[in-house]
Amino acid sequence: MSLPIRIPFIYQGIGSLEQLRNFKERRVLIVSDKTVLQMVGDKLSDIFSGRETKIFDEVEPDPKDTIMVKCGDVARKFKPELIVGVGGGSAMDTAKAAYFLYGQESLRLYDMNVLVEYNLREKSKLVLIPTTSGTGSEHTPGLVVTNTETGQKMSLASFELIPWAVILDPTLTLKMPQKLTAATGLDALTQAIEGASSKMGSDFTQALNLYAAKILFHYLPKAAGEGAGDIQVRAKVHYAASMAGIGFGNSGLGLAHSCGHALGGAFHIPHGISVGVMLPYAIEFNKPECRDKYIEILECLNITGVEDPGATLSTMVKDILKKLKIPLNIKELGVSQESWEKNFEKIVGWTKNDIITMINPRMASEQDIRKIFQYAYEGKTIDF
Numbered sequence: 001m002s003l004p005i006r007i008p009f010i011y012q013g014i015g016s017l018e019q020l021r022n023f024k025e026r027r028v029l030i031v032s033d034k035t036v037l038q039m040v041g042d043k044l045s046d047i048f049s050g051r052e053t054k055i056f057d058e059v060e061p062d063p064k065d066t067i068m069v070k071c072g073d074v075a076r077k078f079k080p081e082l083i084v085g086v087g088g089g090s091a092m093d094t095a096k097a098a099y100f101l102y103g104q105e106s107l108r109l110y111d112m113n114v115l116v117e118y119n120l121r122e123k124s125k126l127v128l129i130p131t132t133s134g135t136g137s138e139h140t141p142g143l144v145v146t147n148t149e150t151g152q153k154m155s156l157a158s159f160e161l162i163p164w165a166v167i168l169d170p171t172l173t174l175k176m177p178q179k180l181t182a183a184t185g186l187d188a189l190t191q192a193i194e195g196a197s198s199k200m201g202s203d204f205t206q207a208l209n210l211y212a213a214k215i216l217f218h219y220l221p222k223a224a225g226e227g228a229g230d231i232q233v234r235a236k237v238h239y240a241a242s243m244a245g246i247g248f249g250n251s252g253l254g255l256a257h258s259c260g261h262a263l264g265g266a267f268h269i270p271h272g273i274s275v276g277v278m279l280p281y282a283i284e285f286n287k288p289e290c291r292d293k294y295i296e297i298l299e300c301l302n303i304t305g306v307e308d309p310g311a312t313l314s315t316m317v318k319d320i321l322k323k324l325k326i327p328l329n330i331k332e333l334g335v336s337q338e339s340w341e342k343n344f345e346k347i348v349g350w351t352k353n354d355i356i357t358m359i360n361p362r363m364a365s366e367q368d369i370r371k372i373f374q375y376a377y378e379g380k381t382i383d384f
């Protein structure tokens, strides 16, 4: 039996943040960070005027368990009817954590178990509002937390973390700087392509992943370039990133993500950049298993009849990386030979043990992972 596809209410459009006014809950907890609140804080105060509102503004990048627990404590004390997470993946994940900790007051964060039913919505509703266009966290059942004891980034999941509502207002993304637009958008593109290449997808997830990939190929370079101030361009990327969130969230990812997680953890490279740099190598490695899927992706981009669809797709991704001013190999990301050698066994081990490696379309042995990283460090085309 397969799991159902769960999709929140999605309010989308320029100015759709106003939808918050129509939610009737009287006690509202806003979870965000100071930078985002500088942009949207006044607007939220206006929207929620006359209601009891509490703001948690301590979200940090790569949020630690301690911050999530602190936010959960605020929720337990304040007893909100509505929890609103507004920001990038870190803010949305912290809001998810608070929603869980408040919904189940006797549990700790690490007690979260994807197989257990919690009935979290009995106490509050969760609304997520992304202000970057990339992670898709507003649609996924997971959250990423940094364990303060081990330093490791961990994923926790419950299907109840898929929120009640999502608001996609592209206005909120207009001020995103070029680098953030490129990195987060690249995450979305990687998710769409890996989602569309997964063996666990369905016609439903394919519809979302393929269309998201088509839009991102076309509009992401514009959003990170001359179209940065064009709300229509921003809207296209914002919606596509969210579609990919539903798509990959219900199909799966692959080696670009498991290798990218390890690179990001070892060398502190932003997630979107580490997975994006690995994407061409993952596509090339997966060629023997993904020919039909790659043909399908290329058809969406009006490219037909190529001899080697994997090579063509990989080249197209490299072209996007160049347009986004992102290096094509790990060395050029600024990882020195010395640091690379020192961390090599660790990243191979992390990648091997990442659950995503196990769902990659082509089985990857430890030796394969080793070679993929060696090729990706030097920028060599995968030929094995």
Ligand SMILES: [Fe+2]
Residues within 6 Å of the ligand: 135, 187, 188, 191, 257, 271, 275
């Ligand atoms: Fe990702």
